[in-house]
Amino acid sequence: MTHPPDACPECDLLLRPSRPIVGEKIVCPRCGYLLHSPREQSVERVLALSVAGLILAGPANFLPLIGITFLGNSHEGTLWAGTAGLFAEGFWLVAALVFLSSIFVPLLNISLAFLISLHLHFNRPHHLLAHWMRWLQHLEEWAMLEVYMLGIIVACVKLSDTADVQLGFGLYAFVALLLVNVMLTGSLDGYLFWQRIAELRRKLHGQG
Amino acid sequence: MGKAERGALAQGLVRCHACGHLAKLRRARHCPVCGGALHARRPHSLQHTLALLISSYALYIPANIFPIMTVNQFGVIERHTIIGGIFALVEKDMAPIAALVFIASIMVPLLKLLGLSALLLNVRLRWQRHPQWWMRMYRLIVFVGRWSMLDIFMISILVAVVDLSGGVSQVIAGPAATAFAAVVVLTMLAAKSLDPRLIWDKQNKL
Numbered sequence: 001m002t003h004p005p006d007a008c009p010e011c012d013l014l015l016r017p018s019r020p021i022v023g024e025k026i027v028c029p030r031c032g033y034l035l036h037s038p039r040e041q042s043v044e045r046v047l048a049l050s051v052a053g054l055i056l057a058g059p060a061n062f063l064p065l066i067g068i069t070f071l072g073n074s075h076e077g078t079l080w081a082g083t084a085g086l087f088a089e090g091f092w093l094v095a096a097l098v099f100l101s102s103i104f105v106p107l108l109n110i111s112l113a114f115l116i117s118l119h120l121h122f123n124r125p126h127h128l129l130a131h132w133m134r135w136l137q138h139l140e141e142w143a144m145l146e147v148y149m150l151g152i153i154v155a156c157v158k159l160s161d162t163a164d165v166q167l168g169f170g171l172y173a174f175v176a177l178l179l180v181n182v183m184l185t186g187s188l189d190g191y192l193f194w195q196r197i198a199e200l201r202r203k204l205h206g207q208g
Numbered sequence: 209m210g211k212a213e214r215g216a217l218a219q220g221l222v223r224c225h226a227c228g229h230l231a232k233l234r235r236a237r238h239c240p241v242c243g244g245a246l247h248a249r250r251p252h253s254l255q256h257t258l259a260l261l262i263s264s265y266a267l268y269i270p271a272n273i274f275p276i277m278t279v280n281q282f283g284v285i286e287r288h289t290i291i292g293g294i295f296a297l298v299e300k301d302m303a304p305i306a307a308l309v310f311i312a313s314i315m316v317p318l319l320k321l322l323g324l325s326a327l328l329l330n331v332r333l334r335w336q337r338h339p340q341w342w343m344r345m346y347r348l349i350v351f352v353g354r355w356s357m358l359d360i361f362m363i364s365i366l367v368a369v370v371d372l373s374g375g376v377s378q379v380i381a382g383p384a385a386t387a388f389a390a391v392v393v394l395t396m397l398a399a400k401s402l403d404p405r406l407i408w409d410k411q412n413k414l
Contacts, residue, residue, distance in 0.1 A: 151361030
């Protein structure tokens with residue numbers, strides 16, 4: 001199969017079509033953009049990781065991340081309570097942003113990755129596949145689990161000065177969700193996914 | 209080298225922003241492969257970036273002078289600005305964490321504002337030098353953008369955790385939190401609306 005010509009998305013340099021083998025990396029000769037880095041069994045890995053992510057999302061959101069004990073009083077905080085607390089204090093704009101970047105977008109991304117990889121794995125065409133993939137590409141940078149993790153660490157250090165800090169079970173689920181998300185992003189071969197989506201699209205229109 | 213270095217647009221080809229398909233210019237408004245909208249370059253890229261950047265500069269001021277967090281302990285109310293929070297960490301001998309917060313909350317937003325301004329000038333005035341260098345700066349700005357949310361997330365966790373009964377201890381967000389969050393989001397959007405291909409276009413005198 002021949003590959004169509006290609007252009008670098010960040011500097012528009014026309015490139016000769018190339019499809020490296022698994023493990024190789026192709027960068028744009030002019031601006032250094034990473035053009036292709038094929039992964040082994042990309043679709044299957046994304047499917048498996050997204051299932052793991054969907055399972056972890058519940059405990060990561062609703063089980064306590066950290067708890068404090070201060071003068072005999074103790075209190076635990078969940079990811080969800082962080083958003084709800086800001087909302088209750090009247091900072092609805094900040095609350096919405098925290099909700100989107102730490103809860104909603106990561107979950108939406110994992111759900112989209114699940115839907116796309118499920119259809120690709122079973123060769124099922126769907127008229128929304130391209131839409132899902134575009135949304136996934138647009139939303140990727142608005143999922144900020146790793147930044148939230150750093151926020152948890154800084155908060156723990158600040159609190160450890162005045163109170164006893166305990167790590168909750170939700171924190172382990174959150175770290176696992178974060179790792180799944182990072183691995184999912186790394187396993188998703190955009191070039192391959194778009195190629196498969198285009199094939200299924202032709203199949204859909206051929207039948208219809 | 210000369211011919212091989214030409215951009216796709218100079219050859220009458222438009223790359224679909226979503227799926228990467230190369231389509232002939234003016235042949236179609238939507239990508240034949242994925243159905244996404246086709247644009248040679250992001251429409252009104254410089255105008256959008258400039259508008260978002262001006263808003264960010266304006267919000268950067270209240271973000272830094274108003275308190276971002278209020279701590280209420282036994283009825284004693286302490287207000288912290290972004291800088292104040294960093295000094296408090298230094299005083300408690302937590303210099304590494306203070307450095308981390310300083311980088312995420314002060315240096316990164318400032319770098320983004322100044323860097324994006326310089327990039328805008330570069331593209332607008334068609335400075336003909338070192339596109340690789342400008343590209344590296346553009347990528348750095350895109351990469352670091354999200355990490356400024358550190359302070360906002362930290363406050364959200366403190367709000368959730370420090371809520372002890374009987375007014376023993378409570379953390380409330382401050383007015384600067386909204387302004388600071390807006391600066392982070394607007395600069396991220398500004399970086400996203402700046403089409404990096406414009407940095408290279410002037411090389412071909414399009």
